[in-house]
Amino acid sequence: MDAIFLGQQSWAFHAGGTNILVDPVLSESFGTSEELQFRIYPYRRINLSAMPPPDAVVITNEHLDHFHLQSLMLLRPGTRILVGDLFPDVCRRAIEECGHVVQTLPDERPVKVKDLAVSLYRCAPASKFWEKRVCHAVISSIHLGSVIIQSDGLVSESLIRDARMGVLGDISLFIATNNAQVPPQGAAGTYENLLPLNAGRPPALGVDIFHEVLCAIPEQVGSIPHLAVCGGGYVQFPAKHGHFRWSDARALQRYLAPLSLAQMVHIPEPGQCLRLRRCGDEIECDVTQSHWVERLDTASSESFVHMESEWFQRSVFGEVSNSEIKDALEQALASLNFLAPILVSTPFGQGVAACHQYVGGPVGGIRFAVRLFNDSPSMMTSFGLDITDAKFFPLEMTEEEVLTSVPFGIDVHIADWNALNEGRLQIWELATARMRQWYMGMDPLFSPIAFFYCLFSEQVRPSLAARMYQHIRSSKLPGI
Amino acid sequence: MEALNRFHTPKNDLAMNNRDVPTDPDKQASGQMKAAFLGHQSWLLTTETTGILLDPILADGFGSDDQIEIYPPRRIRVKDLPRIQAVILSHEHSDHFHLPSLNLLSRDIEVLVGVNMPRFVQQTIEFLGFKVRRICSGQKFQVGDLALTLFGVSPQTAFWESRVNQLLIHSLKNSSESLFIAVDALISMDFVNGIRNGEIDPPSVVVLSNNAQITPPGVFGSLDNLTDPDGEKAKTGLHGLKILASLLNGYLQGIPAPREVIICGGGFMKGYHELGPFPFSDQKELAAIATGLAINFPVHGPYPGDAYELAPGSLVESRAHYVELDHDRFSQLSSQSASFVAARRTIPPRACCAPSIDRDNSRQLIERLLEDMVLPMMLSPFGENMIDLREYLTGALGPKRLVVLCLDEQGQPCRQWALDVARAAFLQEEPLPTEELTILYPYGMVLFESDLQALAEGQVQIWDLAGVSMRAWYVGQAETSPVAFLYTWLGEHASPRFYRDNYGHRVAQLGVSASGQ
Numbered sequence: 001m002d003a004i005f006l007g008q009q010s011w012a013f014h015a016g017g018t019n020i021l022v023d024p025v026l027s028e029s030f031g032t033s034e035e036l037q038f039r040i041y042p043y044r045r046i047n048l049s050a051m052p053p054p055d056a057v058v059i060t061n062e063h064l065d066h067f068h069l070q071s072l073m074l075l076r077p078g079t080r081i082l083v084g085d086l087f088p089d090v091c092r093r094a095i096e097e098c099g100h101v102v103q104t105l106p107d108e109r110p111v112k113v114k115d116l117a118v119s120l121y122r123c124a125p126a127s128k129f130w131e132k133r134v135c136h137a138v139i140s141s142i143h144l145g146s147v148i149i150q151s152d153g154l155v156s157e158s159l160i161r162d163a164r165m166g167v168l169g170d171i172s173l174f175i176a177t178n179n180a181q182v183p184p185q186g187a188a189g190t191y192e193n194l195l196p197l198n199a200g201r202p203p204a205l206g207v208d209i210f211h212e213v214l215c216a217i218p219e220q221v222g223s224i225p226h227l228a229v230c231g232g233g234y235v236q237f238p239a240k241h242g243h244f245r246w247s248d249a250r251a252l253q254r255y256l257a258p259l260s261l262a263q264m265v266h267i268p269e270p271g272q273c274l275r276l277r278r279c280g281d282e283i284e285c286d287v288t289q290s291h292w293v294e295r296l297d298t299a300s301s302e303s304f305v306h307m308e309s310e311w312f313q314r315s316v317f318g319e320v321s322n323s324e325i326k327d328a329l330e331q332a333l334a335s336l337n338f339l340a341p342i343l344v345s346t347p348f349g350q351g352v353a354a355c356h357q358y359v360g361g362p363v364g365g366i367r368f369a370v371r372l373f374n375d376s377p378s379m380m381t382s383f384g385l386d387i388t389d390a391k392f393f394p395l396e397m398t399e400e401e402v403l404t405s406v407p408f409g410i411d412v413h414i415a416d417w418n419a420l421n422e423g424r425l426q427i428w429e430l431a432t433a434r435m436r437q438w439y440m441g442m443d444p445l446f447s448p449i450a451f452f453y454c455l456f457s458e459q460v461r462p463s464l465a466a467r468m469y470q471h472i473r474s475s476k477l478p479g480i
Numbered sequence: 481m482e483a484l485n486r487f488h489t490p491k492n493d494l495a496m497n498n499r500d501v502p503t504d505p506d507k508q509a510s511g512q513m514k515a516a517f518l519g520h521q522s523w524l525l526t527t528e529t530t531g532i533l534l535d536p537i538l539a540d541g542f543g544s545d546d547q548i549e550i551y552p553p554r555r556i557r558v559k560d561l562p563r564i565q566a567v568i569l570s571h572e573h574s575d576h577f578h579l580p581s582l583n584l585l586s587r588d589i590e591v592l593v594g595v596n597m598p599r600f601v602q603q604t605i606e607f608l609g610f611k612v613r614r615i616c617s618g619q620k621f622q623v624g625d626l627a628l629t630l631f632g633v634s635p636q637t638a639f640w641e642s643r644v645n646q647l648l649i650h651s652l653k654n655s656s657e658s659l660f661i662a663v664d665a666l667i668s669m670d671f672v673n674g675i676r677n678g679e680i681d682p683p684s685v686v687v688l689s690n691n692a693q694i695t696p697p698g699v700f701g702s703l704d705n706l707t708d709p710d711g712e713k714a715k716t717g718l719h720g721l722k723i724l725a726s727l728l729n730g731y732l733q734g735i736p737a738p739r740e741v742i743i744c745g746g747g748f749m750k751g752y753h754e755l756g757p758f759p760f761s762d763q764k765e766l767a768a769i770a771t772g773l774a775i776n777f778p779v780h781g782p783y784p785g786d787a788y789e790l791a792p793g794s795l796v797e798s799r800a801h802y803v804e805l806d807h808d809r810f811s812q813l814s815s816q817s818a819s820f821v822a823a824r825r826t827i828p829p830r831a832c833c834a835p836s837i838d839r840d841n842s843r844q845l846i847e848r849l850l851e852d853m854v855l856p857m858m859l860s861p862f863g864e865n866m867i868d869l870r871e872y873l874t875g876a877l878g879p880k881r882l883v884v885l886c887l888d889e890q891g892q893p894c895r896q897w898a899l900d901v902a903r904a905a906f907l908q909e910e911p912l913p914t915e916e917l918t919i920l921y922p923y924g925m926v927l928f929e930s931d932l933q934a935l936a937e938g939q940v941q942i943w944d945l946a947g948v949s950m951r952a953w954y955v956g957q958a959e960t961s962p963v964a965f966l967y968t969w970l971g972e973h974a975s976p977r978f979y980r981d982n983y984g985h986r987v988a989q990l991g992v993s994a995s996g997q
Contacts, residue, residue, distance in 0.1 A: 086867070086879060089903040106876055125868035129859070132867050158870070342856045345974035350642050353596055353973070354635035356670060362616030364595050389599035390976050460858045462904050 001116075001144050003173060004290045007040035007270035008065050008233040011149065011175065012051070012290075015141050018114035019052040022137055022149055023059060023066040026051075028296075029237070030068050032468055033419075034475075036316045036429055038065070038234040041243045043296035044270035048074060050292035056080045056113040057100075060120070060151035061134040062091045062458045062465075064426055065234070069472050073098050082111065084120045084135035090462035094469035107135075108158050116141055121162075123153025128445065129454045138168055144276050144283060145170030148221065152177050155220055163221035172276050172283040174218040178231040178246070180209045181432075187241030188311070190432045191444035194403065194411075206246055210256060214265065226285045228266040228274060236433055240311045271295055312373075315413030316425060316434050319375035328414050329372075329381065335421040336370060336383055336392040339455060343368065344390045348451040353387045355440050358407040368448070369395060369402045369409035372417065380414065403438060410448045411436040420456065423467030427456035511653030513626065516787035516800040519550040520575055520747030521663060521689060524561065524800070527651050530624025531564040533585075534647065534661065535576035542578045542748070544940065544982070549749050551757045551813065553806040554784035558584045560802035566623045567610075568592045568630075570663040571644040572601045572972045572979075574941065575748060579986050582608060592623075594630050594645035598972045600980040608992055617645065618670050625652045629680075631668035638959065639968040641665040648683060650790075657790040660738070661687040662731070664745075672734040685790060686738040688731060689745035690766070692723045694759050695947070698826035699752055702946035703963050706926075706953035707918050720760045724770050728779070740795055742780045742788065743767050749813070751948040754827050756816040783810075831928035832949045833940055835889050842933045843895065849936035850884065850897055850906040853969055857882075858904060862923075862965040865956050867901055872922040872955070879903070882962065883921040885911060886929035894929055918953050925952045925962050935970065938978035942970040 001015040008030075011022040026046050031037040053076055059067050061084075072081070077099030083092065085104050092102045105111055110119040120135035127134065131153040138159075140146040146168040148159070162168050182205060183189045214227055229252075232244040246252055253267040264285055266274055271293030275286040320328045343349045352367045366384035370392070374380045379399035383392040384406055395402055402409065412435050419425040431449045439447045458465040516524040523534040538556045541549040567589055569577050582591070587609040593602065595614045602612045615621060617632035630645040637644070644665040650658035660671070660683035674680035695701035697715045705711055727743065746761040760766055767781030780788065780795065785803030789796040836842040857863045866881045879902035886895040893911035898921065900907055914926050927950035934940040946952075946963050954961045972979050 085876075086902050089879075089900070092902075107870060122870070125864075129864060132864065341969075341974040342859065345639070345856045345968050346859050347639075347861060349974075350639050351635060353642060354632065356617035356632040362595070362619055364614070364616070365599070386599065387973070388595075388597060388602070390974055454859050455855075459901070460855050460904050 001139075001141050001147070001276045002288075002290075003147060003175070003228070003274040003276065004293065005228075005230060005268035005270055005272050005274075006046065006293060007042075007044055009151065009177060009230055011230075012054075013116065013139050013147070014052065015144075016115045018116045019054045020113055020116060020118065020139060021054045021057045022139075023061075023068075023151065024054075024057060024071050025065060025068045026071040026074055027068075030064055030070070030234070031429060032064065032426055032472060033316070033424065033429075035318075036425070036433055037237045038429075039237055040270065041233050041235045041247060042249070042269055042298045045294045045296055047292045047294065054079060056082050056118065058082045058118055058120070058137045059087065059091075059095075060084070060137055060149070061131070062088050063130075063134075063152075064428055066151065067091055069094055069098070069469055072100060073473070075100070080113075082113075082118055082120070084122060084133065086122065086133040086459075088133070088459050088462060088465065090465045090469070091458060094466075094473070097469075097473065108162065110138075110140065119168075121156055121159040123151075124156040127153035128450075130457045130459075133459060140168060143278055145172045147171075147173040147175065147276075149175045150177055150217060152179060155217055160220045170283065171221060171224045173226040173228060173274065173285070174221065174224045175228045175230060176213045176217060178209060178213050178229050180205075180244075180246075181232045182206075182209075182245040183241050184243075184245060188436070191447055191449060192436070193444075193447070194436055194438035195440070197440070197442060206255075209246070214256070224263070225283050226264045226266060226274070226276070228268060230268065233270075238314070240433055269295065312411065312434065312436060313375075313377050314434075315373070315375050315415045316430070317413070317415035317419050320415050325374070325414075328418055331418050331421070332370075332372060332414055333383060333392060333394075335417070336385075340385055340392055341390040342455065343385065343451065344387060346451065346454075348446060348448075348454075349387075351441070351446060352385075352408050355407045358440065359404045363405070363407060365389070366393075366395070366406055367408060369406040370417075371399060371402055371409060371411045372414045373411060374414050379411075407440045408448055409438055410452075421464075423464035424471065426468065427452050511625075511651055512789050512791055513649065513651040513654070513657070513659065514787055514789045514798075515659060515687075515742075516803070517742075517744060517782035517784055518556060518800075518803060519552070519554050519784035521570075521745050523661065523687075524564075525626065525649055525659075526562055527625050527653070530626050531562045532623055532626060532628075532649075533564055533567045535570050535663070536567060536581045536585075537575065537578045538581040538584055539578065542574050542581075543944065544574075544986075546580065547751070548575070550784070551747050551749050551761060552783050552810040553813070555804045555806065556784075557802045557804070564589050566590045566592055568628075568647060569597065569601070570594075570630075570647065570661075571641075572598050573640075573664075574943070576663070577601055579604065579608070579983065580990060582610065583990050583992065585610075590623075592621075592630075594632065594643070596632065596643045596645075598643070598976050598979070600972075600976050600983060603980075604983045604987060607987055608990075615645075617668075618674070622652070626650070627652050627655070631671040633665035634667060634669045637665035638964070639973075640971045643973060646671065648680070654790070654792065655681070656684070657792060658683045659685045659687065659790060662689065664689050664691060667731060667734065675735050682736040682738065684739045685742065685788075685795060686732065687742045687744060688727045690723055690727060690743050690760070690763060691745045692719070692758070692760060693746055693750070694719045694723075695752070696755070696759055696821045698820075698824060699755055700827070700829070700947050700951055702943075703958040703961055704947065704951070705958070705961065706914075706924075706951050708953075720766060720769070723760055724766065724773070728770060728774070728777075737777070739793075740778045740780065741770075742782060743770075744782060747784075751830075751832065751944065752827055754825060755820050756813045759817060759821060762814065829891070829926075829928075829949050829951060831887075831889065831930050832945055833928070833930045833934040835928075835930040836933050839929075842929060845936040846886070846895075846929070846932050847897075847906070847908075849932070854899065854904050854906065856969050856974070857899070857965055858901065860965045860968065861960045862954075862962060865960050866899075866923055869922055869955060873919050877922065880907075881921065882923040883909075883917050883925075884932075885914060885917055885924065885926040886932055887926065888929060891928075922955045923953065923962055925950060927951070938981045941978075941982070942966050 004012040013020045029037040029039040110117040117140040134153040137149040249267040249269040365388040368385040384395040647661040763781030767779040770779035880898040882899040888894040896911040897906040
């Protein structure tokens, strides 16, 4: 069986005459608008005419780097698409509207795809809210056992049980996800806190990350002869910063391989093929190159860092003109007032309400602020959430005063915020590219952006997602 | 309802509390603070020159029609109350914030609330003619010769109690005898940390809330689970001992043991008319047992009218002359509850609100209510558990996880919706009997259509329906049950619009104009 890495978290599997794609991003970049794209790193081009047509495509989850509608539109209509049982209905309909056939796999039960079998295991309940519906894919072959693709979330008890009990045969390869997305020195990460509360990154952060990804997680399912790791393989255009740390496969291979005894660690580059074959009781793996994935020059992306003041200055969707600004502000306030009671009712909102002290003493009823910008380094206006009324109100404060008197908040450009609320931009894109936040506490999963990841996720906002998919299907985005 | 009329008096008898009335005529030693218990969780805190009411319920009951009677039953002669300078409202729940009671008070009394008190509460009180001041958590302030601090409660508290403020109070003339009133929620971490850091002196006396509201076998409690096979069995046992252990051991951990403890709370009768008072809501009886089980640790459980003076080194008990306990009715209710439990009687669900004539409108209102709650529900701890669940009684689960069944006035299934988590939408279905639904769906709520409509219109509060007319089933803990979600989403913090209308209606009933006249 060949496992061909296509970049980021896309894979192709071949065995005999069977071809399966997993979470395929087949274009050079992904993203839902022309204005903001995420280019697969290291850069590569897929020669679609040479790619064997898939007998099935597995979509492990609905996030934009896994469920890439543009790529599915490049496939022959009628392609069989396999999804988990809680895959959002809105995504299913979008696939069906492309002419493909969606098949829901019952959790943990295999289906045959010619010579191979595919099963999906929903990730563990302890996973983050927005990853709760992610499935891990298991591709099984009679001779070579199973390959586990640990997509994003934590491994569930049932996958551990089935792997350990031999239900999946030998586990020959475990493909782990590195989603740490640590930016280069000096650049802002998605969860960065504008308040100086974070203790800073531990000096041996990479050790922690790869210990978690390659030891703690795979060891739960038993002893596996071959490990691979992927993820964090993209750069933004327009650029916020260069590629993430430890996404240089060759360097990482050099670091990690000597740390292993008798277990093979593979850090593939796009286009590399892990060819699994049985030698007696052992599973061997040869690394070859796929002929239909072409590596491109990546020199231009090396470690360009945009300092915070630069990357945040420009919005994704451009400046709102003077004649339109009043309507845009009203629209923004209406969307904030829609989310206000929801924010208040969630555990995040409870934490916001429980924050009784802030810089300079006790806080009043305004606990969460949105500083709106308009393609400028200076704040245009701001709104504050009054927890005593579950509503946002204009704040008559300077940019600095908002930051020092309200314990939680975000910075966003008004055009981008309204685009998010109209289904023209996804929260994942906005948060990673053009949003800043501040929050009391040290836990990034208890931050405004983490809350927005929940609030704007496809599962709970199907109407926004439906508009987005409609837009994608009717537009000519890069790569199509 | 007959019970409620026992103390029905002409309006002039409940004359407005007057600032000219002399200060507490009960003897009060110079400089000491006295705390008089008025029932449930209402207190009057006085010195010779100062009077502060905490969460006053001065009428015989509270609730949307004052239908929830205070227990033990008592009558407060408002005109005989000592002079009052301020009212403190710890939070917005109807057993603490009672408009008809405030309406009996002089308008020059200042009303003090925490910074997190819902705005509609402030607006409504201001409409009555009072001045409202917001007090920050942890900030010391004075009223007359009493020094006070409000503390926002622990973030671990159940969401619907998370806006509660707890109160530390002492007389300026005797700061060594302080009283901490730990209203409803878990103890404030700001308070605990203040003691640990040496910034706050540990209180000598702590008032704890016994809010257990234990329902005996045969009575469905607010957060009970219809499908819990051990549910009824679990209602038997040493619940009184559990209450004492959690109050006296668990709750107070983190602060030095106070010299004495006072237990109050649970002092009302919900719509379980056949039962009467909750078991273990006779705090005096409970406190006497606790004292017997303790070593040199007096526990007090006041009846309304019992007062405690914080004298140096001890609590001196007395009676407040303006509170009259109805001994006969108290005794009757107490034996009613005991005989209900002994006879193993049961209470069937009953509708709280009359059915609507326009059923199409009713359906639209309910569907709007359900549609609005999908997003917050899926993001809630309840929603997360619901999404995480893999299997139920009939095997692997599909995307439909929660069902809402409406009953008509005869108690027959009439409408049904199921939440599909892959669509993030409620879908209407053919109604089925509850027994079948509890097998098909891991989570469900069954209630009268009339009540769900009234809920959608803001005419009834979720607190009034749960247990009495609405029953739920679920997998997991009560804290992440469907009702816990509704308490959160339809509570005062997240859905103030319902309460604004509701209290506006109440103000109109009181006949108060904008000037507070």
